[in-house]
Amino acid sequence: MPLNAPRIVMKFGGTSVADLDRIRNVAKTVKKQVEAGCEVTVVVSAMSGVTNQLVGYCESLNPLFDPCEYDSIVATGEQVTSGLLAIALQTLGVKSRSWAGWQIPILTDDAHSKARIKSIDSSKLIECMQSGVVPVVAGFQGVDDNGRVATLGRGGSDTSAVALAASMQATRCDIYTDVDGIYTTDPRIVKKAKRISAIAYEEMLELASVGAKVLQTRSVELAMKEQVRVQVLSSFDDNPAPMENSLPGSLVVSEDEIMEKEQVTGIAYSLNEAKVVIKDIPDHPGIAASVFAPLARENVNVDMIVQSSGSNQKTDMTFTVPKTDLLNVQKILEREREHIGFAEMLADDDVVKISVIGIGMRSHTGVANTMFKTLAERSINVQVISTSEIKVSVLVAAEYVELAVRALHTAYGLDAQ
Amino acid sequence: MPLNAPRIVMKFGGTSVADLDRIRNVAKTVKKQVEAGCEVTVVVSAMSGVTNQLVGYCESLNPLFDPCEYDSIVATGEQVTSGLLAIALQTLGVKSRSWAGWQIPILTDDAHSKARIKSIDSSKLIECMQSGVVPVVAGFQGVDDNGRVATLGRGGSDTSAVALAASMQATRCDIYTDVDGIYTTDPRIVKKAKRISAIAYEEMLELASVGAKVLQTRSVELAMKEQVRVQVLSSFDDNPAPMENSLPGSLVVSEDEIMEKEQVTGIAYSLNEAKVVIKDIPDHPGIAASVFAPLARENVNVDMIVQSSGSNQKTDMTFTVPKTDLLNVQKILEREREHIGFAEMLADDDVVKISVIGIGMRSHTGVANTMFKTLAERSINVQVISTSEIKVSVLVAAEYVELAVRALHTAYGLDAQ
Numbered sequence: 001m002p003l004n005a006p007r008i009v010m011k012f013g014g015t016s017v018a019d020l021d022r023i024r025n026v027a028k029t030v031k032k033q034v035e036a037g038c039e040v041t042v043v044v045s046a047m048s049g050v051t052n053q054l055v056g057y058c059e060s061l062n063p064l065f066d067p068c069e070y071d072s073i074v075a076t077g078e079q080v081t082s083g084l085l086a087i088a089l090q091t092l093g094v095k096s097r098s099w100a101g102w103q104i105p106i107l108t109d110d111a112h113s114k115a116r117i118k119s120i121d122s123s124k125l126i127e128c129m130q131s132g133v134v135p136v137v138a139g140f141q142g143v144d145d146n147g148r149v150a151t152l153g154r155g156g157s158d159t160s161a162v163a164l165a166a167s168m169q170a171t172r173c174d175i176y177t178d179v180d181g182i183y184t185t186d187p188r189i190v191k192k193a194k195r196i197s198a199i200a201y202e203e204m205l206e207l208a209s210v211g212a213k214v215l216q217t218r219s220v221e222l223a224m225k226e227q228v229r230v231q232v233l234s235s236f237d238d239n240p241a242p243m244e245n246s247l248p249g250s251l252v253v254s255e256d257e258i259m260e261k262e263q264v265t266g267i268a269y270s271l272n273e274a275k276v277v278i279k280d281i282p283d284h285p286g287i288a289a290s291v292f293a294p295l296a297r298e299n300v301n302v303d304m305i306v307q308s309s310g311s312n313q314k315t316d317m318t319f320t321v322p323k324t325d326l327l328n329v330q331k332i333l334e335r336e337r338e339h340i341g342f343a344e345m346l347a348d349d350d351v352v353k354i355s356v357i358g359i360g361m362r363s364h365t366g367v368a369n370t371m372f373k374t375l376a377e378r379s380i381n382v383q384v385i386s387t388s389e390i391k392v393s394v395l396v397a398a399e400y401v402e403l404a405v406r407a408l409h410t411a412y413g414l415d416a417q
Numbered sequence: 418m419p420l421n422a423p424r425i426v427m428k429f430g431g432t433s434v435a436d437l438d439r440i441r442n443v444a445k446t447v448k449k450q451v452e453a454g455c456e457v458t459v460v461v462s463a464m465s466g467v468t469n470q471l472v473g474y475c476e477s478l479n480p481l482f483d484p485c486e487y488d489s490i491v492a493t494g495e496q497v498t499s500g501l502l503a504i505a506l507q508t509l510g511v512k513s514r515s516w517a518g519w520q521i522p523i524l525t526d527d528a529h530s531k532a533r534i535k536s537i538d539s540s541k542l543i544e545c546m547q548s549g550v551v552p553v554v555a556g557f558q559g560v561d562d563n564g565r566v567a568t569l570g571r572g573g574s575d576t577s578a579v580a581l582a583a584s585m586q587a588t589r590c591d592i593y594t595d596v597d598g599i600y601t602t603d604p605r606i607v608k609k610a611k612r613i614s615a616i617a618y619e620e621m622l623e624l625a626s627v628g629a630k631v632l633q634t635r636s637v638e639l640a641m642k643e644q645v646r647v648q649v650l651s652s653f654d655d656n657p658a659p660m661e662n663s664l665p666g667s668l669v670v671s672e673d674e675i676m677e678k679e680q681v682t683g684i685a686y687s688l689n690e691a692k693v694v695i696k697d698i699p700d701h702p703g704i705a706a707s708v709f710a711p712l713a714r715e716n717v718n719v720d721m722i723v724q725s726s727g728s729n730q731k732t733d734m735t736f737t738v739p740k741t742d743l744l745n746v747q748k749i750l751e752r753e754r755e756h757i758g759f760a761e762m763l764a765d766d767d768v769v770k771i772s773v774i775g776i777g778m779r780s781h782t783g784v785a786n787t788m789f790k791t792l793a794e795r796s797i798n799v800q801v802i803s804t805s806e807i808k809v810s811v812l813v814a815a816e817y818v819e820l821a822v823r824a825l826h827t828a829y830g831l832d833a834q
Binding site: 020023057058061062065066068070076079080082083086087090091098100102103147148149 | 437440441471474475477478479482483485486487489490493496497499500501503504505507508514515517519520564565566
């Protein structure tokens with residue numbers, strides 16, 4: 001092993017290890033990195049379908065199952081994959097051994113079924129790598145202070161990988177998945193969508209929370225906090241060992257690493273929104289709180305909010321909530337009707353939220369204007385607008401989703417040549 | 418919990434926990450024991466089929482898989498069952514938690530895939546029981562000195578249960594299985610076979626090794642060494658909480674505990690034997706070694722041996738080997754033909770070994786004679802005979818198996834009324 005060998009954490013998701021053939025392929029991909037001179041730690045998910053089966057068992061026995069037992073049951077899925085991949089690597093002549101969370105250990109809090117990592121002692125893994133053995137870590141899991149297995153919540157293997165990469169000061173954390181990177185928008189809608197070669201953590205968080213499902217949000221937050229460089233890659237490409245100079249996937253890194261800051265990096269959409277309009281509310285201080293406090297108490301996540309001035313000391317309030325909460329929201333507000341004092345409530349779940357995202361917005365003006373102009377040219381009526389430092393979102397009728405996303409993709413110069 | 422509450426280890430095999438309904442039934446059975454005032458520790462196997470699937474994965478990846486990885490993969494089967502049963506018990510209002518081998522810990526040697534238990538610290542389990550929580554232990558597994566999971570070989574959950582019972586000085590170790598006890602012979606052959614209410618360890622070892630497949634042999638050896646009282650029960654009976662005065666299964670205990678020592682306790686048979694005859698060997702000292710040493714070197718287990726005196730300083734040697742080893746044995750002896758100096762080798766795998774077993778033989782004469790007389794009356798030719806202190810075995814043509822077993826069962830007075 002040369003001095004200063006790049007140290008890489010490679011994480012493979014459930015579809016990448018879905019059966020023995022795919023596990024053999026993963027072993028080949030890992031072997032290439034080892035042969036390229038890297039120190040490698042691998043993190044794996046459960047074979048796809050396994051976690052759902054185990055969760056189903058728990059729920060059938062008791063919908064209010066003990067989360068400690070749930071954790072020790074579902075964590076076995078990743079343990080099986082880690083052992084199988086270790087065997088597959090050995091079969092290719094690569095020394096390897098599996099590590100369960102408790103063997104490392106990865107210490108978590110005791111919020112079972114959605115635990116958070118408290119600390120990782122990666123010294124045994126580093127020793128393992130430096131003795132020429134590839135550690136294969138069961139993702140998604142750790143152990144609490146009482147020695148009980150704890151899991152990190154669905155998709156938690158991404159977080160395991162990023163946390164391990166931080167703990168062992170890895171050069172990079174490679175997340176292998178069933179897509180080959182992060183795209184400027186959904187390629188199912190826009191054929192000319194481009195793979196983004198580098199995206200800032202903040203942008204990735206916005207893209208993920210509004211629809212892109214490539215990385216678990218928590219893993220991106222952690223990567224941002226710990227400054228872990230994350231690369232998203234396809235495990236189904238027969239890609240060459242990705243070296244720094246020609247990375248085939250998408251890098252998720254800090255803003256400073258991104259040379260060319262585009263105005264807009266990507267366009268996301270979410271069909272999981274519903275709009276609520278409350279009309280003719282008495283317009284006095286504290287009225288917003290009287291609407292949103294009861295929703296907060298019931299854990300409804302309110303997103304876009306617009307208050308329009310009406311007449312006669314009356315105002316209208318428009319906001320969006322997750323579609324799955326809509327019925328509940330209507331019930332809560334109906335109950336509070338007298339207290340709030342509104343005349344009428346309208347609901348519409350046939351809407352889509354479209355967002356344009358880019359750290360370049362901070363230094364470019366006119367991004368929002370381009371959006372409104374582009375939509376107006378297609379006669380698409382904007383119902384609600386919200387903005388943040390690196391994002392502009394609009395709510396429009398759901399029927400326009402493809403038209404609007406395609407038009408914006410072209411308008412911001414994102415179409416592939 | 419009353420002082421001196423009986424402390425019971427209850428073990429449930431793979432068919433007893435094959436699906437969620439059966440796991441719910443097991444929880445009910447455990448609850449009855451708890452309500453009867455016992456301190457209970459439960460040991461479970463993997464749901465039937467699970468271990469085979471996991472073993473199949475390992476073998477597909479590499480027939481010469483790393484036994485360390487094999488262990489960490491297959492041990493997950495029991496971990497899943499232990500968590501599921503803990504949830505099922507909680508659902509019935511019985512406090513419970515699962516324990517993996519490494520959490521207890523059960524320390525083993527590092528003979529992975531067939532490890533032996535070195536020591537068990539059952540203090541945490543005892544504390545758990547005494548705080549009113551039923552521990553559900555994942556059977557078949559422990560952890561070695563390096564913190565790696567180790568399994569005890571197929572059927573190892575019986576051994577886990579007996580070892581735990583010894584370590585916590587349990588009143589009894591109850592093995593729940595798919596039969597309701599140990600029978601005087603195979604009930605599929607003899608309709609009048611009786612359940613044996615009490616059997617000595619030594620008898621059980623003979624019965625198990627010649628065909629009865631109720632308890633793992635190693636668990637019986639361990640029970641004998643540690644003087645653990647073992648009870649075999651059906652998990653499918655809706656049996657009442659088995660109390661000392663009316664035990665529904667079969668007790669496996671030390672000879673001293675058995676009041677009525679029958680001449681013959683049971684009749685076993687094995688179709689897994691093959692006979693080899695080597696004819697006309699020069700009859701000089703050391704000739705037996707020249708035949709059996711090469712077989713021993715290749716790990717062939719030779720069972721019955723008879724040497725008959727021939728003529729002209731020549732002798733014949735007859736012995737039995739496991740049927741699966743027969744081809745290999747023929748190859749080995751053919752290779753050694755000149756060295757041994759035999760004229761002819763005959764092989765016959767169409768034979769059955771029938772054994773009558775009973776500690777009462779020590780004080781009763783005529784047991785062997787009854788056997789020979791009974792077989793002679795049916796014109797069944799005895800090919801080989803071997804005897805031990807508590808067993809007489811004969812080898813006869815396989816076609817007589819049912820006739821011989823039924824006749825002997827009647828002759829020794831074992832038929833149920």
